[in-house]
Amino acid sequence: MGKVIVITSGKGGVGKTTATANLGAGLALAGKSVVLIDTDIGLRNLDLVLGLENRIVFDLVDVVDGKCRSFRQALIKDKRFDNLHILASAQSRDKDAVKPEQMKALCVELRQAFDYILLDCPAGIEMGFKNAIAGADEAVVVTNPEVSAVRDADRIVGLLEAAEMQGIGLILNRVKPGLVKRGQMLSVEDVQDILNLKLLGMVPEDERIVHASNKGEPAVLDRSSKAGEAYRDIVMRLLDPGRPLMATSDEGMWSKLRRLFTANLGSQAS
């Protein structure tokens, strides 16, 4: 029996699609059977960032409308991985083309066939969001350490809690540890003060993400990408919830030593 996880955020552009693609790819690398569904109808881009755009014949709307025999016809297998499939969204329709009950029914079907079903939720709180959460068991909220992103994430969590979603996790994306240290960016504590969710991990800002999207290659495949490394760590935590968090500062060894000394001085003074 599979798990259906919706990846949502409220605010647009915080990294939901990137997270969906990378988490899916990471789970597939870990040996799971995964299907990714792009529920952003009318503004599809999950297939783009995975480089599978050319192979799409049927999409999500075709599946729920019954234009293709079953979802298997519409799924595209990503040849780079053993068991990663994608169900793309429709570019020429809009969010009213699908109803929550249809999404629920589709998720029930997919649960029989796959270990993980990841739903890439569109930005906003309207029909697209309602469709995406309809069939989901758990949610992952992606946000940036930035006030408007956190505010929108809080709104989304309120809606998820009202929909009685169990298991809401947080991914803090596009973190710049240097700015956090200088007090110019919200720290994870500031964010958690408001959101208070189970932290799945923090992904640093990484120039290589843009390049990866353009190439159509998820960052988890790139060994030199820090974001890729963070996503791989998050995948490990999805599979093993007790795993401790990875340190994400770019602190040098010297500053770490200094912190050690000042901590000792502080305790002596008191």
Next chain:
Amino acid sequence: MFDDISGARKEGNFFKLQNFLQMTLALEPVVIKGTRHGLLVCLREEADFSTTLGCLREKLQADEGFLKGATVSVDLGWRELTETQFGDFEAVLTEHSVALAGVLSTSLNTRTLAEKRGHKAIIGRLGLAQHQGRALRNVRPPKPEPAPPSRSEDPPVPQVVKPARAPEPEPEPPQLRDQEETLYLKRNLRSGQKAMYPGHIVVMGDVNPGAELEAEGDIIVLGQLRGRAYAGCTGNAGAQIWALGMHPTQLRICDAVWTGEKRRGKAPASLKAFLQGKEIVFEPMPIR
């Protein structure tokens, strides 16, 4: 004690606590009250639901001659019901030909469920199931209490507390003043959530930025108040706002507005806000 609630307050908190502890020893899960507006079925939240339904059935049976064909409202307080439980409750009422006019509940989930099932729902909690020993008003049941008199009339311990309790109905039970009714929210409020109440609001949790509270009375936040709070919204200039972490984006009391100028430095964050003249002023909460 029931004759004069304010009297009990003067005695101090310890006396009240003692009373409360003694009272809870012998409380009924279901109490049917006559109010100015009609019959009110009060369900005590702590009791297990199937026991409560059983007790309700008994009472409706006992007073069948009187209650058959009547219309009641139900006070669920903070109890949350599932669809099945609500359905069972409706079934018990229908069995005895009692119609449901509406539901009082402080739980949003329960109110939504009630509305979904075609009943009117209002936010609130009268909690009359706690106030045992008061008789129905304006109605003449066969016995003074709708329950078997022995249970609520002389429970062993509260006898000490209510010395003059005789088994005949009180002439005039004290009115519940609306200003003292309080909405308890035992959770955090997230952005976009708004609570409005014609009384006081107490939040046992945080109020995140983007969340709003609007009360005719006071607002008390036992957590971080980071959103908006509007106390005394119908013109009560004596309303106050207390918060353990006072960091609101905006405060309003009666007609005055305070727009959040950030307080810097190590100023204490546990503050109370109240009107002095036409301005909202802050003082540290009197806690040591």
